[in-house]
Amino acid sequence: MLSLALEAQVGALRLDLALAVADGECLALAGPSGAGKTSVLRAVAGLLTPARGRVVCGGETWLDTAARVELAPERRRCGYVFQDYALFGHLSAWRNVAYGLPRELARRERRTAAIALLERFGMAALADARPATLSGGERQRVALARALAARPRALLLDEPLAALDARSAAAAGRELAVLLRELQVPAILVTHDFAEAALLGDAVAVLDAGRIVQRGSAAELAAAPASAFVADLTGAVVLRGRARRDAEGLTRVLLDGGGEVVALAAHAESGDVAVAVHPWEIALEPAGSAPAGSARNRLEVEVTSVTALGNRVRVGLAAPQPLAAELTGASAARLGLAPGARAVASWKAAATRVLPR
Amino acid sequence: MSRAAGSARRISRAAGSARGRRPSWFGALLALALAVALTFLTLPVVAIFVHSSPGELLAALGDPAARDALRLSIETTTIAIAAILLVGTPAAYLLATRAFRGRALVVTLVELPLVLPPAVAGIGLLAALGPNGLLGGALQDAGIQLVLQTAGVVVALIFVAAPFHLRAAQAAFAAVDRRWLEASRTLGAGEARTFARVAVPAALPGLGAGLALAWGRALGEFGATLMFAGSFRGITQTAPLAIYADFATDFDGALALSAVLVAVSGALLLSTKLLTHDALARA
Structure with a gap:
């Protein structure tokens, strides 16, 4: 269970929302660019400190501004897949994945473990390739493998399909849906595309100007949008x-x-x-x-x-x-x-x- | 250097294509400007090697005064560069990755020695660290003697060369994708580990360039060293000072020592670039 309540000023945007995501559930946070979607992920991961807020994951308090509790990002262990994947350009695919592995692993086991994770995404053959030589879809799979290597307690996905062309996005979307069903941790996925939210999210929360305007299943949102904004977003x-x-x-x-x-x-x-x-x-x-x-x-x-x-x-x-x-x-x-x-x-x-x- | 070669190639291509159609006076002008610059900038270096035969070079190395000067130059610049790397690299990282009040002012202040005339740098060092200087008393109490000592040479070298490294390292760290640093944190690495495992390797080519620049500047340092540490053979007389001391009496010897210094500087520059590129390719 991941629950959060945030109040933050990010540039001109005032972020004010509360969310709860159950273990194994994927919440799709949908909204136009500038609505504050990425800021929510950053606040959960500890990369942004809100003026006021509380983030609790699996019974552990990550942030509580009232009690002056704030865990550093490295102690929260969020699997964060960045929009452009943010793979380390100076490291090969397997070393990118191994970077997230628990440090107590012996040197020799690291490569084996990293390759096993890459194998899960069909990327073992490209283990020694540098990110610059990989296609968008391949980079996305390396980024997912890397995020999972750290055995995350929550998975955060920022527009995971946005950097892909239409064909790879469809294939990657199907694979991601399977992965999200298997995962036992709470996941938040950010997207501006309602179809993507409907495909990957168990529930969809619509974010507009820093606030959640409606939350429900994708079918509920399409059938009964609460506002013109939500209706427009659903297409x-x-x-x-x-x-x-x-x-x-x-x-x-x-x-x-x-x-x-x-x-x-x-x-x-x-x-x-x-x-x-x-x-x-x-x-x-x-x-x-x-x-x-x-x-x-x-x-x-x-x-x-x-x-x-x-x-x-x-x-x-x-x-x-x-x-x-x-x-x-x-x-x-x-x-x-x-x-x-x-x-x-x-x-x-x-x-x-x-x-x- | 590679950038200059690249633009030379591009210009010759432009000139070539212009020749195919009709002569472009502007393309010719660009090529002429480069030719003049290249000739002027390489002529003195070429002249040094034309004047001194390999035999004379070896003879110059045989001269104990020259050998002392070279040894001292290499020792002092190595110590200075190690200190610059150790302190300058983290300082540059801070300047490149944190926003704080007065940051622009701090950046300007640490770059100030770049524009100081060497003589001013020497006077400044004397005023700060000399026997009657700002910190002179404190240094004396601590038993540290800098003026007219080898340690003083190192201090002068650090003062004039550090800004080159700070500036290049800061640019190199600023060019590292912020998201890499954030990704590293979410993957369980603390700030120090992120610095060592992501920021430094990713910025390595830029750090290497800064290191080469700083080293080159330190090897050629003359004015500040002369004023702050003096020119005593074996103690503070670095290669540039030895060349200056020799050239009135033994022009050929000074010339030969200059050739050796050019070779050493060139070799340092080249190996620094090669090393940082290799490290990057191996990772």
């Missing part, structure tokens, strides 16, 4: 406007810039709001087609971009607020979608959530 389309209640008991939102959207809101929201809808809930029809079916929301849109994402196509739209729809490649081809084309975007009122701004 939902977020449109802004002013809400009012109509006679049917529906919430009507007059969008900034034109257009109106209807939602089934559980509680009355009024005034300035945001509406969120997932891109895969949005259907596209040819421009000028008559309303048919149950979709209550219909917006005249202009196609701004068409991007293939594997077997689907993400279509960027302007209504005039930006939104996006996801369709199959076949549908996109049938509709003849290209930048500049006009279309009608439609979705059900039931798929529309109204959120405070």
Whole structure:
């Protein structure tokens, strides 16, 4: 169990949050850059001293500003995987790993133990390579092996996939998910990418400007974002406007810039709001087609971009607020979608959530 | 040195490609400037070796006064460099890795001897450590005699050469990725171990360059030594002082000793660079 409560001023950012992560659990800390994610990891590892705070791991107090307790980083034993991995450039892969091994190990056993750890990540063949000659994915695996060599009591991962290209990131993400399931220590993973948080985190905490704005499973966050900020982070389309209640008991939102959207809101929201809808809930029809079916929301849109994402196509739209729809490649081809084309975007009122701004 | 060679190569390439198209007056100007600089800077060194045949070099080494001077130079510079390394390296690490109030002022103060005229350095040392100097009484009570002694030579060398090492070491430590130092701490190494196992090895090429510069400066030290320690054969007369003492009466002997000094300096510079590079390659 790792629990922390922090209050710190880091540059212009005021960090104020509390978290608890169970043994074997991986908490994904998601948020935009500058939200304070890395500062949280640094405070846990002892590389940053908060003005006020408490960090307790496995029953041992690492930091308690009230009791003037502050353990040095080397006595906390956090496995910290830095964003750029921070492998020692003057040491070979195996010596990087051996650096973290317990010091009582004999000289000869160190190489054996380091190679065994590298083997676990499929890196034993490159044990003598210098970091500069390794690819991003290989460096990430050496960094993980090094972090585990010190038998960490908590694992801290700072954007572990950000330095990798899309293909290695997918493979490394799958391997990391397996590793995190096996580990028995609390882990905190920092990411700006909600999909990565959903893949690797047992729970996701969303950090905005130094505060945690929502915590839950990735599915909960996507289904019921607490704010427009969280909805945006989960990849939902977020449109802004002013809400009012109509006679049917529906919430009507007059969008900034034109257009109106209807939602089934559980509680009355009024005034300035945001509406969120997932891109895969949005259907596209040819421009000028008559309303048919149950979709209550219909917006005249202009196609701004068409991007293939594997077997689907993400279509960027302007209504005039930006939104996006996801369709199959076949549908996109049938509709003849290209930048500049006009279309009608439609979705059900039931798929529309109204959120405070 | 390698940087100069690199830019020479680049310039010749630029000149070559210019020749392919049309003559570039600017490329020619750059090449001319380098040629002038190179000629002017190497001519005196070349002249020393042209003037003294290998036989004369050996004869100069046979002269006991020259041998004494060389031996004294090597001994005093070695002690001075050891002291500079021992104290200067951790001091430079502190300056490079910690932010504190007045840091810029401290950096300027430790670099001050770089711009002091050697004669001023000599006077300053006398005023500070001489018999009537600031600390003269305390030194006398402790039974330490510096002026006109070999120990005084070492003190003068440290004073003029240390800033070269401090400056280079500080730059070398500042260039070490901060995250390496942090990673080392999270991996269980304390501050001292992080310094010894990560910071120093990672900064080694820069430290070696600083060491070579400081050593070269110490070997050539003249003014401060002369004023603070004097020029007594076998006690304070280092090679540069011996050359100065000889050149009016025995120009050829002074020339031969100069050639030996150039060779020793060159060899020290080269071996320092090679050693630090080797250590890095082996790690």
